[in-house]
Amino acid sequence: MSEFSTEEKKILSGHFSNTEGNVFAVITPRQVDRGALMSRYSRTDKSMRRIFLDEFLQNENRGEEFYNRVLLEYGDDSVAELGEAQIAIEGLSNIAVKKIEDRRIGLSYLEKSSRYVAWNKKEKGRYRFYRDPQIMKSRFADLYEDSCNFSFDVYSKNIEPMVMYVREKYPIEKYRFKDSVDGKEKPFSKLRNEDDVKSASMIYNGSTKAKSLDILRGLLPASTLTNVGITGNGRAFEYLLTVLGSSDLKEEQDLASKIKKELDTTIKSFVRRADDKYGKAFQKYLRAVKNKSKSVAVSEIKPMPNVGAMTKLIEYEYEASAINKIIASIIYDQSPSTSFRDVLSQVKKLSKQSKSEIIEEFANLRTNRRHRPSRAFEHVYYTFDLCNNFGMFRDFHRHRTLTVQRQLLTTDHGYSMPDELEVLGMDKDFKDCMEKTKDAFEKIRPKYPEQAQYVVNFGYNYPYLMKFNLREACHLIELRTVPQGHIDYRHVAQQMFKQINKVHPNLSKVMKYVDMKEYDLERFESEKRTEEKRKKLK
Numbered sequence: 001m002s003e004f005s006t007e008e009k010k011i012l013s014g015h016f017s018n019t020e021g022n023v024f025a026v027i028t029p030r031q032v033d034r035g036a037l038m039s040r041y042s043r044t045d046k047s048m049r050r051i052f053l054d055e056f057l058q059n060e061n062r063g064e065e066f067y068n069r070v071l072l073e074y075g076d077d078s079v080a081e082l083g084e085a086q087i088a089i090e091g092l093s094n095i096a097v098k099k100i101e102d103r104r105i106g107l108s109y110l111e112k113s114s115r116y117v118a119w120n121k122k123e124k125g126r127y128r129f130y131r132d133p134q135i136m137k138s139r140f141a142d143l144y145e146d147s148c149n150f151s152f153d154v155y156s157k158n159i160e161p162m163v164m165y166v167r168e169k170y171p172i173e174k175y176r177f178k179d180s181v182d183g184k185e186k187p188f189s190k191l192r193n194e195d196d197v198k199s200a201s202m203i204y205n206g207s208t209k210a211k212s213l214d215i216l217r218g219l220l221p222a223s224t225l226t227n228v229g230i231t232g233n234g235r236a237f238e239y240l241l242t243v244l245g246s247s248d249l250k251e252e253q254d255l256a257s258k259i260k261k262e263l264d265t266t267i268k269s270f271v272r273r274a275d276d277k278y279g280k281a282f283q284k285y286l287r288a289v290k291n292k293s294k295s296v297a298v299s300e301i302k303p304m305p306n307v308g309a310m311t312k313l314i315e316y317e318y319e320a321s322a323i324n325k326i327i328a329s330i331i332y333d334q335s336p337s338t339s340f341r342d343v344l345s346q347v348k349k350l351s352k353q354s355k356s357e358i359i360e361e362f363a364n365l366r367t368n369r370r371h372r373p374s375r376a377f378e379h380v381y382y383t384f385d386l387c388n389n390f391g392m393f394r395d396f397h398r399h400r401t402l403t404v405q406r407q408l409l410t411t412d413h414g415y416s417m418p419d420e421l422e423v424l425g426m427d428k429d430f431k432d433c434m435e436k437t438k439d440a441f442e443k444i445r446p447k448y449p450e451q452a453q454y455v456v457n458f459g460y461n462y463p464y465l466m467k468f469n470l471r472e473a474c475h476l477i478e479l480r481t482v483p484q485g486h487i488d489y490r491h492v493a494q495q496m497f498k499q500i501n502k503v504h505p506n507l508s509k510v511m512k513y514v515d516m517k518e519y520d521l522e523r524f525e526s527e528k529r530t531e532e533k534r535k536k537l538k
Contacts (some may be wrong), residue, residue, distance in 0.1 A: 003047065011057065012049050019049065028052070031267045035082035035234070080235035081106065083270035085263055087237075089255065090227045093130035094220075094394070095409070095453050096251050097228050099244065104400040106236025112227045114217045114391065114458070115210045115486065115523075119224055120156035127152040129223035132451045133250050140444045147440035147455050148221050154433045155219040158426055162212040165424050170211075170521050172204045178532070203531050207523040214486055214522070215418045217391050218459025219433055222409055234270025237263055241274035246283035246290075248450050305412040306387050309461055311492050313499040315383035322380040322507060323355050324348050326470070329376035330362065356506050369478045369513035377471040377510060382500060384466045389416045391458035392488040399476050402468035409453040410445070411438040413461035416488070434459065473500060474511045481515040484526035490515075 002020065004012060009019040015028035026034050026048070033056060040055065041048050089100075101109050121128065129148045135141060176185040177200035180193050188204075191197050232240075237259070244256035256274075263271045273279050316322075328344040335343050347355075366373070388396075390409055397404065415434050421427045437457050444452040468476065473496070479485075480493035494516055501508040 003050065004053075008053055011053065015052060016049055024049075031083045031085065032269050035080075035267075035270060038082040080238060080270045081233040083234035083267035084232065085234070085237065085266045087230045087259055087262060088227070089230070089259070091128070091225045092228065092255060093251060093454060094222045094224050094226055094458075095130075095249070096255060097226055098394070098397060099247065099252055100228065100230070100240060100255075101397060102404075103236060103240050103243070107230055107232035107240065109398075110229045114220065114394075115214050118159055118213060119220055120152065120159060128225040129221060130225060130251060130454055131223075132448075132454055135444065135448060135451050135454075138447070140440075140447070143440050143443060144455055147436055148223050150436050151219055151221045151433050151457055154429045155216055158216055158219075158429065159212065161424065161426070162216055162420070163209060165420070166208045166212045166215075170208065172200070175204065175521075175524060177203065177528070199531050199535070203524070203527040207521045207527045210523040211521055215420050218389060218416065218418065218457060219430065220391075220458045221437070221454065222390065222456050222458070223454035234263075234267045237267070238271045238274045238279075241271060242279050242282045243286065245275060245279070246286040306461075306463065307412075307414040308387070309389070309416055310385065310387040311495040311499075312385045313382060313496070313503065314385045315381075315467075316500075316503050317380065319504045319507060320352075322470075322504060323359060325379040326376050326507065327355055327358055329379050330358070330374065332376075359506050360509055363510040363512055366510070366512050373471050373474055373510050375471065377474070378469040380470045380504075380507065381467060382470070382473060384496060385463075386466060386492070387413050387461045387463045388492055389459050389488060390456070390462040392486065392492065393462045393464060394458075395486060395489045396466070396476075396480070396492070399468075399472070401472050402466055402476070404464060404466055406462070406464035408449065409456045409460070409462055411441045411456055411460050413463060415457070415459045415461060417459065430459075433457065470504075470507060470510070477511060478513040478515075483515060483517075483519045484523050487522065490522075 002009070004019055012019045015026070015033075017025035017027055026037060028034060028037070037048055037052060037056065040051050044051060046054070089097075092100075097111060101111070119128070127149060129152070131145070135144050172188045176187060177191060177196065178184070179186050179191055180196050188197075188200050191200055230237075241256045241260050241263075244252045244259070247253055247256075260271060260274055324344060324347050327350075328340065328347045331347065332338075332340050332343050350358075362373070365371070386393075386396075393406075411434075417427065417430050417434075421430050434457060437455055437460075440455050441452050444455065477493045477497050477500075480489050481497070485493075494514070497508070497511060497514045497516070500511075
């Protein structure tokens with residue numbers, strides 16, 4: 001016999017995917033209702049659908065007060081993860097978007113790409129870059145504006161010549177495309193079907209444009225305005241708002257207020273503490289941590305800029321110890337009635353040959369890079385000291401199951417210039433741009449050290465620290481060496497692999513899908529696969 005009457009089923013059908021099954025989706029429209037239902041669900045023996053009928057339906061018009069009471073009763077932090085929202089932010093700087101994307105847990109991001117979209121468009125006659133209010137009211141306003149405009153001028157005027165150069169260096173006839181008539185790959189000139197010609201042209205044009213924009217992106221200043229979409233739960237959004245609210249940058253403070261206002265329309269109860277007395281106290285704490293760290297650094301550390309790019313493994317453990325831990329962890333799950341200490345003790349007694357064979361056997365179980373090593377491989381860590389161009393950092397920054405710590409963006413560490421610029425004779429423009437930026441930065445920094453970041457180009461080297469375990473190393477390095485990857489981060493990932501392989505030659509065998517080759521048009525094969533998928537959809 002059904003738990004619900006015919007009338008009740010009719011009501012429930014608008015809030016749950018089914019009214020009978022023991023597995024169902026909660027589709028009630030308001031996010032706050034979903035979160036409150038989940039929280040109430042944990043403290044009663046009623047079914048969720050019965051809770052909705054008995055307690056939520058009759059309170060439908062009582063507004064946020066009812067839901068706040070439910071949420072408060074069952075604990076803010078965990079319950080706040082039950083409310084989700086999607087926020088789009090348009091026209092924020094590359095400084096602010098990195099601060100947002102520093103949040104690792106509970107939020108997912110999709111950001112405007114610098115390799116598929118040209119950033120040379122103007123709005124009302126002006127390039128689209130952030131103009132910090134403090135700088136624009138200061139004596140540095142014209143200097144700041146001139147520097148950013150110069151960067152965009154050099155970037156914009158070189159797009160077409162760079163595309164022409166790339167297409168001349170990598171002519172379309174060098175590549176093969178699928179012929180829909182016989183299914184074979186052929187040179188462009190051998191294609192006879194009009195659709196195949198259009199398809200091949202689209203693949204080639206897309207990959208050559210991406211290559212061109214990849215080469216030029218180092219000219220863009222960090223003030224460049226971008227767009228980002230964020231999906232996340234209330235708890236993560238609440239912390240994001242607190243962090244942004246504690247910032248010294250007006251842009252980030254304003255973003256906190258704007259995001260909070262929009263979240264209040266969907267998951268208000270889940271983010272209410274972001275700016276209440278608890279939120280203000282948390283912001284004060286975050287500022288205190290930052291200021292104390294700064295004062296200790298100033299008094300105890302002598303600045304020693306590293307001029308030039310760097311990828312250096314600075315911390316790891318002896319491979320013998322690392323292998324013992326990983327093998328013990330692999331075995332532990334399937335060793336009933338045996339403590340980890342005892343498993344580890346017995347593993348230590350195995351011969352080196354046996355241990356090496358065990359690691360190799362588990363590496364061979366992986367038949368593609370999406371077959372990630374098991375959690376046992378999380379017991380070994382690596383710390384890398386890095387200084388790479390800021391444009392490349394933006395790509396590595398997307399990896400979240402690791403520890404990233406970074407400094408302010410400056411011009412102290414030099415810049416990296418793509419070889420193609422010198423071949424094409426664009427190197428003088430590039431160097432002039434970097435020198436103009438350096439001059440502006442060094443004049444602004446003494447008064448506005450954080451705001452000065454906005455003027456710095458993507459091509460300037462940027463110091464940061466990354467710590468990750470072997471499992472994450474496998475994911476990061478294999479992903480960032482795929483053929484379609486940007487040449488800058490492909491080289492850094494390849495260096496990471498070489499250094500890990502040097503200190504852990506046996507353990508590094510688990511990284512089976514690291515691509516150490518070089519490619520000319522990085523996006524070409526990927527564009528071909530995408531076009532094939534489009535055809536199938538049609």
